Amino acid sequence: MPHTPETNSAPEASHYSHPAIVLHWLVAVAMVANVALILSVEHIPEDWIRPAIDTHKSLGITVLGLALLRLLWRIGHRPPPLPSAYPRWETVSAHAVHGLLYVVIFWMPLSGWLHDSAWSEAATHPMQLFGTIGWPRIGLIENLPPSTKEPLHDLFGALHRWGGYVLYGLVFLHIAGALKHQFFDREAVLRRMWFSRR
Template sequence: MQRYTRPAILFHWLIALLIIGAFTLGLVMTDIPGITPTKLKYFSWHKWAGVTVLLLATLRLLWRLANTAPAYPDSMKRWEQQAAHHLHLLLYVLMFAVPLSGYFYTLAAGVPVVYFGVLPLPVLIDANPELKPLLKEVHYWLTMGLAGAVGLHIAAALKHAFIDRDGVMKRMLP
């Protein structure tokens, strides 16, 4: 059975951990009432995780374009292969769309994004109180879509590991 390359595996697991962490922080920070130092710290961490996902997703996509993924096993039905392909495409789109929507939501709120507190990112749009609620909704729903796609991805991996036992999941394990 062919495996993914070491860089692809590293990108996969780093991005997965960052997405789970950013999602968890997003849930926790939005439940904290008012403006507190803890809430502001979590917002910063959430943004830093999002920017890091965007950077790693870019590197991952470039790696993927230069390196073919291992073929699916012959035991996978054609519809399963197509479903896996489309889910992977959706995950790639959302790995870019979620952080970008959060970035533009933050800018529309009039808050600069300063990566790790030292590197100010470009301000591509001015503060816009009319656009802010729309971008907040877009970011929320794209995030929920990403959570659903990740859940489906995990369920499929577990199906391959414990029901099909076809080695598909082993291709991405370190």
């Protein structure tokens, strides 16, 4: 009987579904683009700053919508289990990082939306998604007296900024863990979040 060489390729059941993969990468690309955009604000001409910030807001709302779709999809479609060979600490760590990533992915656009709604000039600068579709502020915040909104604007801005730092750390851990398993442990984990061949 001929010998069949063992491979590290994951079986079909170990892949995420195609909608989950699409939503994962759309969220990832949108968030990377948004971080790059806001970090570039200090280095672009002054006339470009307001359009850049408006685009940052639009991308944030887009991420919020995509993340909500992904969460709803995940509720009805369980993700593939992690390989049983993982030590318990790695399994627990992976689930913890994934869970915190979900929290931060929602928190970033929500805190930005709250921050923008508390902006003192919000009434004179209507918010539009990519300059075309009107998007409301959070009325409960926007309609507060100016003396109340000002400290809230600072608070939500600080929470948004610190949430970004947490996001950077979690993304680093997420990528580092995937690369460790792919290249050091020789496990085909990256295929889990890519389109499989039927």
